[in-house]
Amino acid sequence: MNMAPTRCLARQAGVIGRHFLPATRPLSTSVLLRAPTTASSTSEPSSSSSPKKLKPLTQEQRDFLSSALRVNQAGELAATLIYSAQTPIVVRKHPHLRPLMAHMYDQEAVHFSTFNSLIHKHRVRPTALYPLWSVLASGLGWSTAILGREAAMACTEAVETEIGNHYNEQIRSILEMISSWEAQGYDVGGEIKQLVDTLRTIRDEELEHLDHAVDNDARKAEPHWLLTNVIRAGCRGAIWVSEKV
Template sequence: MASPRPLWQPLRHCQRSLLAQAQQPLQARFLSSTTPAPASLAAASSSSSNANPNTSNTSNTSNAQQQQQPPPPKPKKPLTPAQQAFLSSALRVNQAGELAATLIYTAQTPPLVAREPHLRPLMRHMYEQEAGHLSTFNTLIAKHRVRPTALYPLWSVMATGLGWTTAVMGREAAMACTEAVETEIGGHYNSQIRALLEMVGEWEAEGYEVGGEFRELIGTLRRIRDEELEHLDHAVEHDAKKAEPHWLLTGVIRAGCRGAIWVSERV
């Protein structure tokens, strides 16, 4: 007589069937993610992976270097003897002019402020700017080994006498002196700036590089010129035109300034 079939066997068979059905979707998803790509995609992938990586990297590096490499610097044109002489005379006369300006304000301040104390801040402001200008040109004279004017002692005496005399004559005369001096000095700086800009234009047209130091010099001259013209405006605001006789006083001072500039450029 055959032994009876255990009851647990049909249950186990059913359990296995259910487990197989439950796991089938998960296996299908896993298999789809690992299914081989189409032939065209596989071929493209294979060709890109088989390409020479060194050639691609070298090409990219070369292009990047060409893009980042700066253009070769332009040559700088040496100064001609005439240009060197012009720059030397400009620095020499500018130093002499700023020395004279500081001495004029130094001599004017005590007698002028004694009668009109409210002018003390203005006189100090103008003197400090002139002292800064003088320090700038002292530095440039030493840096470029330019010989200062040989008439330093004469200009010192004349500037001190001019400042004291006009201050004793009164506020209007002192301001007229400033008006006359700054008119000549401002025009002189303008002529220097124009000459330097002409040099720059010629060099650039010929394909030469203009050095930063040269451009800085032009910027310095422009700044100083503007401050000198500011002094001129201050003088006019404080009744320079009311000096008597205005035309004679300013005419004589301006003529003296032009003569001093001409001599200092050469001696």
């Protein structure tokens, strides 16, 4: 397997996560940071220090996380619909690809379920363009499959390149938040760390799909440069709109 695309993108956001760790409380209400304590000058020894003071997310941080969950849910919906539209056409001519297509779809379905749960748990409004993205994603999957196996794989290459970059940006932003909190002397709560781990795990699986696509002749699609650039531009536009609408 050609792992170069994965390693290149994954390095941008630091160490790769390995496990899903579900969120435990709504981001909109939970307290994620703990203020440090100092030893009392008159009371118990340090081994029985008082409970740490808690600090909630700021409104700006809540808005960022809500936007991230909204666009991630929309993106994973689109991914499941692309594979659903591609699979029957691709495997009809290339039956040996059935296990790979099923594997990639199954992972996207888990990603979609993960963000559905987070959207519901944290009371985040889904994008208002949900129906439009559904139609466009199905159309993209069907049209690229009709063009042939190479075009279908080029679609996966283009989409996963943008999605990998997008998840890296989210991870980087959250890690910057964590670094800032720690620099102020706060211990970071487990929920925000769990969210980073979840994003890393999903990011890594998306980049595996990119590698699978390249290994299965995505770059032999004609014209590869035009097809992938158009799809990547569409993905960037959909991400930008879904973050806001």
